[in-house]
Structures are given as structure tokens and as C-alpha cells.
Amino acid sequence: MRLVSSRLLLPCKRAGFAYQGPCRTLWSGYGNRLSPNKLLLSIQLSRFHSNAPKTKKQDPEQSTTKTTTKSKKSSVVPEGLGSLAPEKQSEWGIVKNMMQYVWPKNQRGIKIRVVSALVLLLGAKVFNVQVPFYFKSIVDTMDKAVVGQLGPVWSTAGAVVLGYGLARVFSTVFQEIRNSVFATVSQNAIRNVSRNIFDHLLRLDMNFHLKKQTGQVTRAMDRGTKGISFVLSSMVLHIIPITLEIGMVCSILTYKYGAPFALLTALTMGTYSVFTIKTTSWRTRFRRQANQADNEAATVAIDSLINVEAVKAFNNEGFESQRFNKHLSAYEKASIRVASSLAFLNSGQNIIFSTALTAMISSSSCPFSAELPRGSVYREMRPVRSTDMENLFSAHACKRRHPRGAGGAAVEAARRRDSLRKRELQLPQVAAHLARLHLYHPSRLEDGGRILIDGQEVKRMRLSTLRRAIGIVPQDTPLFNDTIGANIGYGRPSATQEEVIDAARRARIDHIIQRFPDGYETMVGERGLMLSGGEKQRIAISRLLLKNPEICFFDEATSALDTTTERDLLNNINWLLQESRKTSIFIAHRLRTILDCDLIFVMKDGRVAEQGTHAELLARGGIYREMWEAQADQDGEQGKRQATA
Incomplete structure (x- = not known):
């Protein structure tokens, strides 16, 4: 296939493609087949920016928030979901709300498991507290054996050692059984919280979804459910056990060694708790900053991948990478602050315990430990994180389907197929290949042949x-x-605000944007749901005008516009194209779009049925004239009189 520059791609030349019947060989600019006579339909569910003056109005979301606040059933909302939370809750408020999922109504089985876990917890701590005392007895007994008091010492030592071993075994067994029993409670709570949040999201009005970014919401939900799991495990596996153990230890120390030891222990734990709570509250802002940067990075990544066609169409891969890297850098800095503050927290806790242990150096037992076993951390980390990294690097290892050769050259097609009865220009594939080549740049055409732009084969051009x-x-x-x-x-990230406004003005959308309360700062919502189909198309035209390319490609560019707006916009586009002397290609079912083209090709059943200017095709009285008269009947008698003339 050959596209002759002298025929089509001269400066200020415009070509139009008109279709009758199914168009099986034409592809849209993004790889999707176009249905016959298919027009872009835009269902606008709601509009929140009207032509009213810029006055402060009550946000519909606020009324929803008040209703949600008054609801009897409170929900646990992960941090980062924004207005999903009626108000900022304290840590204790979140724990209080979450308890309804740990002790749910009408779920007797869950309650039985909670009680069983608490009984097992109590048993484990009773045996665990006995371990240091058995160990002390072993040391004392062996000390007697060393100084020569053998007699029944060895039998006593054996019994104490056996008791020590049994205490450790039962403590460990009870802990593991407790973990297994409580796993059902934890996962049930996570499932119910996630379901309630998802149900709540679906029931929120459109205003919320238009303002929120999907990447942030999904990332916050994912992080929130993980946080729920951590809070539940911390409560049951650490906070409650340590509190219970401290009470038991203080009682034993009071009984064994007197009140000073118990007072010192209580003072140590009080200092430890106050220091931990204060420092953790101070660290929270760093975690929030990290979460915010993480949300924004996720939003950029998801938005860029969803709109990858636009990214490639405007050659903005580097721009998107810079945006993503900016948020990753912010996340990196916040994470460093989180790690540094954690080091400060751990150091302070260690100093408190070391000071207390120094004061209690006369005691040979340490009934509790402030550190988690390293093995448990590794067991939690390895199966999860290694899988995440495996998926990450598997995605990174994917190869480009059409790698660029040295110097940007690609493999030349080995054959040439002339399917249009010895025509030099294979038009059924021109639109498809021009659209797909500038996006994907395949190494060879699917039907053989070549495409030339100003004498240069596109396969030998750099993709950028x-x-x-x-x-x-x-x-x-x-x-x-x-x-x-x-x-x-x-369309051009380096453009100034004045250039953006000028492009919008030339695309006949500036006056609409100015009516919005926030003007050009108005959020368009996910996939542009805030805008109508016609407004989105005019934004696309504004992008094109701002980009100012050498070749302009219009794929049903005015299909969602009304007749008056389409006529005004086409007049403006035609004037701009003639003034800038740019090559332009139009694909349209509405023939008004290609009325002023220098050359029109009429496609039927994948072949060129007619070609010529608008006047020539009307005078010929063929397919084009039939299509024009049919559309003129729909548009009114004025169009029909113009066709007759």
C-alpha cells in the first residue's frame, strides 16, 4: 500500500472519507472497529455546574454527610477516602466503631470464637508468667548442686526443668490456637467492613464520584483493609495480652518482692505508654503525608494507563513519567521521615526499658519482652512481599511487541498488495494505518505495502x-x-495558560468553561463524566489546536455536536487549517463535516466507490448524492435546496 504525498499530503490539502453501508475495513484512531452510522452517544447523569452566577451553595455531599453521621450504624472508613468519613475520628473512636465487627449482633459463632480466644489468651499468659519463675528455680537448684548439696537436688531440678518445659509448651500452644481461632473473627470483620464501605461508595451521589479520583479511593480502601487487619491483630495479639501480663506481673512482684518492684514496673510501663502514644501521634502526620503521596501516585498511574491512547497520541510518555516520579519523590521523603521517627520511637522505648532493667538488676527474671521474634516478622514478610515483587518484576520483564531497530528503522514490508484495481493509493487502510501507526508503530503492515509521508516511509521514522x-x-x-x-x-504540556485559553476560544468552548464556578479549574470527573459529549469533543479539538501538528486527523470529530455548533466550529477549523496550511484528514458519516475538503473518497464495502470534490460528486449523481440528499432531508429543506443547486 502506498500513500502518495503529491496526491494527498500536500500542504493545505484536506481529504474526506464518506461511507455507505458497513465499513468493515476502517478502524478508529484507537484500534476499535467503527459500527455503521455509529454516532457518539453521551449519557450525562447529572450536572453540577450550571449557568448560575458564582455563588456559594450548599454542597450536596454535606447533606449526605449529615445523614450518614446521624445513622445508628457507624462504619470504619480507611484513611484517605476523604468525604467518606463524616468527620475526623480519633484512634479510640475508630477502635470503638470497629468493635461492632469484632462482636457483631446475630452472629453467635463469632462471639463464641472471641470468648474462646480470650480464654486461650488468659491461659497462655498464665503459663507464660510462670516461665521466668521456673527458670529462676532451675538456676537456684543448680547452684545448690554446684556447692555440694546433691541429695534430692537432681530430682528437684528435673521436676523444675520439666515444669519449665511444660509451661513454655502450653504457653506456645495456647497462643497458636488462639491465633487460629481469632483468624475467623479478624477475616470476618475485614470482609464486613470492606463490604459496607463498598456499598457506601455505590450509594453516594454522583457529586462525590465526580470529585474523587478512582486511584485514590481504591488505594485508600486497600490500605484501609490492611490497617484493619493490623489493628485487630495488635489489639488481640499485643495490646490486650501485654496489658493482662503487666497486671499479672505487678501482682506477682508485689507478692514476691514487695510493692517497690511492682511500683517500678507500673511506672516503667506508664512512662513507656505515654512516650509511645505521644511519639506515635507526632509520627502520624508523616504517615498521612506518605499516604497522600501514595494516593496521588496511584491516581497518576491509573489515570495514565486508562488513557494510554491519549498519552501516546500526544507523545507524553515522558511527561507522565515525570508526574509519577514527582509523587514518588514526595512519598520517598515522607517515608524517610516515617522511618526516622520510628527509629526515634524504638530508641526511646529501649532507653526506658534499659533504665528500668538496670534498676531491677537484682531480679533475675524479665517476665515480658518488648520485641517481636525476628522469625515471626520474616514469616509474615516473605510469602507476601516476595509474591508482590515477583508480580512487579514479571510486569517489568514484558517486552515491546515491536522493538525499535537501530536508528529507529523498522523492517520493510516484503510484499505489496494492490487491492483497489491498480490504484496507487489504498484508501481503505489509510485512515486505519495513519491512526494506528502514530500510536503503535508496528514493524510491518498487516496487509503488506508501504505508507509514505512526504516521501518518507513511516516505518523508517522514529515513533516520537x-x-x-x-x-x-x-x-x-x-x-x-x-x-x-x-x-x-x-496537547502541549509546556503551553501557558493564555495559550490554553486561546485554544479553547478557537474551539468554541471558552464561553462554556467561563460559566462554570471554577472556570478552567473545574474537575471533569472520571473519564469526563462532568461534561457532555459535545463538550468533550471540543476539548479534544482544543488539544489538537494547542498541539499544532503538521497532519490533523479528525475521526467523527463533531458527531456529538448540534447542527449550529458544528457549523460554527467547522467554519473556524477550516479557516485555521487554511491559514496554517496543514494537511487534514476527516472521517465522517455526516457529510457536512467533509463539505469543504479538497478531495473526498466515498467508501462502500471496503472499496473506493467514488472520489472527487463535493460539487463533482453531487453533479455525478451517484452514491454520494444519495447520501447527501438523505441527510439533507433529515436536516431540513435548506440542505436539500443546496444539494439541488
């Missing part, structure tokens, strides 16, 4: 060069969950 030279206005406009100004500016 090809993308810079071509601009597309697609039928379905991909929009980022960002402001209107940012979406228009995506």
Missing part, C-alpha cells in the same frame, strides 16, 4: 517524530480526572 507530526481528534475523547485546563493543556 511520527507522533509529533500527527494529531488526532478521536470519536471518543479520553479525558483525565483533572481540571479542564489541564486536559486542554495536555
